[in-house]
Amino acid sequence: MSLQCGIVGLPNVGKSTLFNAISTGKAEAANYPFCTIEPNVGVVTVPDERLDILTKLVNPQRVLPTIIEFVDIAGLVKGASQGAGLGNKFLANIREVDAIVHVIRCFEDDNIVHVEGRVDPVFDKEIIDAELQLKDLESVDKKIQRIDKAARVGDARAKAELDILKQYKTTLEAGKNARSLNIDPKDRDAAIGDLHLLTVKPVLYVANVDEGSMLTGNQYSEKLREVAAAEHAEVIVLCAAIESQIAEMDDPEERQLFLEEFGLTKSGLDRLISASYQLLQLITYFTAGVKEVRAWTIHRGWKAPQAAGVIHTDFEKGFIRAEVIKLPDYELYKTEAGVKEAGKMAVEGKEYVVEDGDIMHFRFNV
Numbered sequence: 013m014s015l016q017c018g019i020v021g022l023p024n025v026g027k028s029t030l031f032n033a034i035s036t037g038k039a040e041a042a043n044y045p046f047c048t049i050e051p052n053v054g055v056v057t058v059p060d061e062r063l064d065i066l067t068k069l070v071n072p073q074r075v076l077p078t079i080i081e082f083v084d085i086a087g088l089v090k091g092a093s094q095g096a097g098l099g100n101k102f103l104a105n106i107r108e109v110d111a112i113v114h115v116i117r118c119f120e121d122d123n124i125v126h127v128e129g130r131v132d133p134v135f136d137k138e139i140i141d142a143e144l145q146l147k148d149l150e151s152v153d154k155k156i157q158r159i160d161k162a163a164r165v166g167d168a169r170a171k172a173e174l175d176i177l178k179q180y181k182t183t184l185e186a187g188k189n190a191r192s193l194n195i196d197p198k199d200r201d202a203a204i205g206d207l208h209l210l211t212v213k214p215v216l217y218v219a220n221v222d223e224g225s226m227l228t229g230n231q232y233s234e235k236l237r238e239v240a241a242a243e244h245a246e247v248i249v250l251c252a253a254i255e256s257q258i259a260e261m262d263d264p265e266e267r268q269l270f271l272e273e274f275g276l277t278k279s280g281l282d283r284l285i286s287a288s289y290q291l292l293q294l295i296t297y298f299t300a301g302v303k304e305v306r307a308w309t310i311h312r313g314w315k316a317p318q319a320a321g322v323i324h325t326d327f328e329k330g331f332i333r334a335e336v337i338k339l340p341d342y343e344l345y346k347t348e349a350g351v352k353e354a355g356k357m358a359v360e361g362k363e364y365v366v367e368d369g370d371i372m373h374f375r376f377n378v
Contacts, residue, residue: 015309016053016081017216017288018109022136024124025117026220026252028052031084033252033259034281052084058289059282060296062339062369063307069342070300078296078307080289083109103147107208111291112215113284114140115252118232119222133219133236141189144210149184151207152177169202176203184211191215192243216291217247218284226251227275248287250280295368298339299323300348316364320374330378334360337371 019027035054057077067075085105106112116133156177162170176199183193189211190204204212217240219233229237229249240247258279261267271279293312297319298305310319321328337348341356351357366372 015111015292015294016083016109017111017113017292018083018085018106019113019115020085020106020140021115022117022139025115025136027115028084029252029256030115030218030220030250030281030284031082033256034285035082054082054084055079056082056285058285058296058307059278060307062296063298063305065339065343066298066300066371067305069346070302070305072301072305073303074305076304076306078289078309080285080292080294080309082113082288085109103144103210106144106210110213111288112213113218113288114215115218115220116236118219118230118236118249119225119251121222131232133232134239137217137236137239141211142187145184145187145189148190148207148209148211149181151209152181152184152204155204155207156181172199173203176200180204180209189215189243214291214293215243215245216284216287217245219247219249220252221249223251223254225249226254226280246287246291248280248284250284255279255281295366297366297368297370297372299373300342300371310366312368314366315362316360316366316372316374317362319366319372320376323374326378327374327376330376331362332375332377334364335373335375336360336364339369339371342371 019031021027031052031054035052035056057079060077063075063077083105114137116136117131118133120131156174159167159170159174159177163174176195179193179195180190180203183190190209191212191214195203217236219229219236221230221233225233226249233247233249237247254274258267258270259281261270267279271277294309295312296307296309298307300306308319308322310322316334317328317331320331320334336358337351337356341351341354342348345351345354345356348357
């Protein structure tokens, strides 16, 4: 399952520095607008202590963690919805991602140009929001015009969609993001699913602070938290420059000492990657054997056959049952055989909703 988070923000807020730190890709980072023109894609592993525990128990030949993709997208400026700067390219790229990681500058540095001339995280956030809202409003208006005639002549489906579209139009015109509107998912998808609205995507804010504010945040990050709280969004506070240094350390012990020196228990990047995974409403289940211990990504709420289909479509088509072990039981009894003998392996059918952290073995017949 390939899912992407787009890293967005104004120019010179630290997007590419952050991207370089969380991925193996090396986006150019420079002190001028539009340094990133083509989107860079980086594949990163999702930190998971459960995978480490399972690996020590099983001692497999190989270990495959779950992954998530981050896309570093060109900086946006005021007027992008009308094509200013690299606006059209930016908006086309962001339309393709599943969620948005919005990086906002929360530090002062006279040596790094701010595209708006001052540090104001709330204002910066509003610039991005406004440009995305304007583009979404354009999309909604076009569809309203397209189905209005059918709705007026009595087409029930068109009328239902038109009612929802008008709600989105009112919301966007009020300067609010489409995600703030609480519409039944089925009705929402019928009305706007084909529009791929930008502001309907889930968002995570990253407050890029100075080194001295990594632990406590600062006045800028607090202002950002206040506005993010109003839309029930999470804020991750980190210093992209320091995270970049941490990421370059290959020695785990050296990295741990560096973290301790700054009073950190885990890197900001690990927190960001995990938060992005949760933002996409993803969970992990595991398969474990001598040849391979592997983490698999699925959507929260998926049933066992759907989860099996991530491994292979035949597993879903011919699904018979799933054998499920909970990690605490595996830790206690040490082996799969030990878990079975203790009667702690559950046999689940097609209606079983997979839980985060399940260790699963599928029986199927095609």
